[in-house]
Amino acid sequence: MAMPPAPSGAAFFPSPTRDLAEGLANLRTQGLTIFPGLLEGRSLQRARDALYRAAEDDAARGRHQAFSLDYAQDRSNRRVWNVLSRDPIFEDLAFHPDALAYVKGVLGWPALLGNLSANITGPGGGEMVLHADQIFVPEPWAPEPQGLNIAWCLDDFRESNGATRFVPGSHRLNRPPQGQEGVEEARPLEAPAGSAVIFESRVWHQTGNNRTADEHRAGVFAWYTKPIYRPQENWFLSLRPEVRDFASEEALVLLGYRTEGLGLVHGRSPA
Amino acid sequence: MVPPSSALAAAREALLHQGWAVLNGVLDEATCTATLERLWAAAAAYEAQGHSTFMPVLDPNAANVRVFDLLALDGCFRDLILQPEAIALVEALLGPNFRVSNFTANIARPGSGSMALHSDQALVVPEPWHAPWALNIIWCLTDVTFQNGATLFVPGSHRAQSRDDLGPNPEARLVPFEAKAGSIIAMDGRLWHTSRKNITEGEDRALLFAYYVRDFLRGQVNFNALLDPALQATLGPELRQRLGLQAAENLTAGAALLGKAPRA
Numbered sequence: 001m002a003m004p005p006a007p008s009g010a011a012f013f014p015s016p017t018r019d020l021a022e023g024l025a026n027l028r029t030q031g032l033t034i035f036p037g038l039l040e041g042r043s044l045q046r047a048r049d050a051l052y053r054a055a056e057d058d059a060a061r062g063r064h065q066a067f068s069l070d071y072a073q074d075r076s077n078r079r080v081w082n083v084l085s086r087d088p089i090f091e092d093l094a095f096h097p098d099a100l101a102y103v104k105g106v107l108g109w110p111a112l113l114g115n116l117s118a119n120i121t122g123p124g125g126g127e128m129v130l131h132a133d134q135i136f137v138p139e140p141w142a143p144e145p146q147g148l149n150i151a152w153c154l155d156d157f158r159e160s161n162g163a164t165r166f167v168p169g170s171h172r173l174n175r176p177p178q179g180q181e182g183v184e185e186a187r188p189l190e191a192p193a194g195s196a197v198i199f200e201s202r203v204w205h206q207t208g209n210n211r212t213a214d215e216h217r218a219g220v221f222a223w224y225t226k227p228i229y230r231p232q233e234n235w236f237l238s239l240r241p242e243v244r245d246f247a248s249e250e251a252l253v254l255l256g257y258r259t260e261g262l263g264l265v266h267g268r269s270p271a
Numbered sequence: 272m273v274p275p276s277s278a279l280a281a282a283r284e285a286l287l288h289q290g291w292a293v294l295n296g297v298l299d300e301a302t303c304t305a306t307l308e309r310l311w312a313a314a315a316a317y318e319a320q321g322h323s324t325f326m327p328v329l330d331p332n333a334a335n336v337r338v339f340d341l342l343a344l345d346g347c348f349r350d351l352i353l354q355p356e357a358i359a360l361v362e363a364l365l366g367p368n369f370r371v372s373n374f375t376a377n378i379a380r381p382g383s384g385s386m387a388l389h390s391d392q393a394l395v396v397p398e399p400w401h402a403p404w405a406l407n408i409i410w411c412l413t414d415v416t417f418q419n420g421a422t423l424f425v426p427g428s429h430r431a432q433s434r435d436d437l438g439p440n441p442e443a444r445l446v447p448f449e450a451k452a453g454s455i456i457a458m459d460g461r462l463w464h465t466s467r468k469n470i471t472e473g474e475d476r477a478l479l480f481a482y483y484v485r486d487f488l489r490g491q492v493n494f495n496a497l498l499d500p501a502l503q504a505t506l507g508p509e510l511r512q513r514l515g516l517q518a519a520e521n522l523t524a525g526a527a528l529l530g531k532a533p534r535a
Contacts, residue, residue, distance in 0.1 A: 081519070082518075112489070114521070131525075135524045135525065136487040136521055136523065136524035136525070137487065138401075138402055138404070138485075140399060140401060142397040142398065142399070144397070227489065228395050228396060228488060228489055229487055229488060229489055229521065230370070230486065230487055230488055230489045230490070230515065230520050230521045231489070231520065231521065232519060232520055232521045232522060233518070233519065233520075234495060234515070234516075234517060234518050234519070234520055236493060236495035236496050237495055237516070237517075237518050238518050256489075256493065259493075261394075261395070261491065262395070262489045262490065262491055263489055263490065263491075263492070263493045264339075264491060264492050264493065265492070265493050265496045265497045266320075266322050266339060266340060266497070267322065267326070267337075267339040267340075270493060270496045
C-alpha cells in the first residue's frame, strides 16, 4: 500500500493549536497534534527539575531502567518508569484537564492510564525502532485508535537533540510499519519546552538520534488506552499511596480504581 | 485416572478447529467430590464475608449460585488454575503469553434461569474478532446434561468475525455441551454461548469457569487488590506471573519487535 503523500516544508506537521476541535481534527487527519505552552513558568521548571532529579537518583543507585524498544547498544538514553510516583507535579501532567479532553475525544470514557514514563536522550543516544504504540494489539486492527500518547516536552525538542520523529498520516494505514517502511519519511517534530505532542496509537514514530555533544532532552510520555487493555504499569503494586488517597474521580478511573466488568475485586469496583 | 496423551492431543485439535473440546477424566471421582464440597464451603465463606452469590446482572433468579474469588478462597482452586492438561489447552489456543482473567463458579440449582447469548470476547473486544484472545476452561464438578443446565453453544460461531457473521436467529442453532463429572470443557472466547435453565427436580449442575486471556488484555479481576498480601507472598513465580502481579506488564510485543522474534 502506498504511503499517504508527504507534504513538504512547514506543512509536514499541523500548526500548533490550543483549540480542542482543531486538535482533534489534526489527530484524525495527521494522527497527531501539537498543544503549545500546556506547561509554563514554574510548573514547567518544577516538572523538569523533578524529572532530572529522579533520573540522577536512579543513576546514582545503579537503578538502570532499560526498555525493550531501545537499541541494546544505547548507553545514553535514560528511562524513568512510574514517574507518577516520583513527584506530585507529575499528577498535574497525567490528569491535566486539557490532556484528558483529548483522551476523552479520541478514546472515549472510561479510559486507563497505561503508563507514565520518561525518556531523556543524551549525546549519541536516543534512536529507537520506528513503531506504532498499539503493536501489542494483534492485526488486523479495529478501525479506531486503541490508545493515545501525550508527550510532554520538558526541554526544547530539536532535530539535533533527539526530537521524536513522526510519519504524519501513517495511522490511516491502520497497521505497523514493515521492515524499513516509513524510516525515510519520518521527520523530527520540533517543539519548544512546555509543548505537548498528542498522538494516537497507530501513528508511526521513533525517538530521534541525539547528535549534540553535551545536551539532554527530556520528555514525559503519558500513555492512555481503552479500558480493555492491561496497563504496562501495575499501579496497584507500584503507585505511591497518597496519589490514590487524594485522587480525583477522573484519576481513580484512569488508575483502574473505578471500573465495571474488568479489574474487579469481589465482583465489584475496588473503590 | 489421567487421560492419555492421545486424548489431550485430540482435544487440542478439536479446540483449534471446532472452537471447543471436552477432555474426560481430568479429575477422578474422589477429587471431584472433594472439590465440590470445597466449592460449597467456599460459597459459604464468600457469603460470610458479606458478598452475595446472586448476581442480578447475570442471572434472573437466585437459583444460580455464583462464587467469585475462588483463588482467594481455597488452595485447591489455585492448583486447578495451573493444572497441566488445562494449561496445555490454554497454550494451544492462546500461545505462551496468557494471564488468568478470572476464576468463578456457577452452580445452577433446579429452577435456575438462562443468560443472554454472548461470546466472551465479543463482550469486551471490538470487531473484527479474527483470532482467539480468550478461553474458558470449564471444570465439570457434576455431570452436565441438557436437563440440568448445560452450557449451550452455536457450533462454528467462533469463526464469526462480527455480529453480522453470526447470521439470523443464532438461538435456533444452540446445542449443549454435555460432559461427565471430572471433565474439562475448553471453549474458545469467540464461541457464542449461553447457560440453559436447570429443569431437573433436584439436581445441581456445578461448573468452575477458569477464564484466561492474552497478556495484553486487562483481566476481569484485579488480583493485586483482591488477594491478601500475606497470601500473595506464598504464591510461586508461575502463578504470580499468570495473575498479573508483576510491576511491569504488557511489554511482550515491544520486546518481540526489537528482537525481531515472531510476534506472540
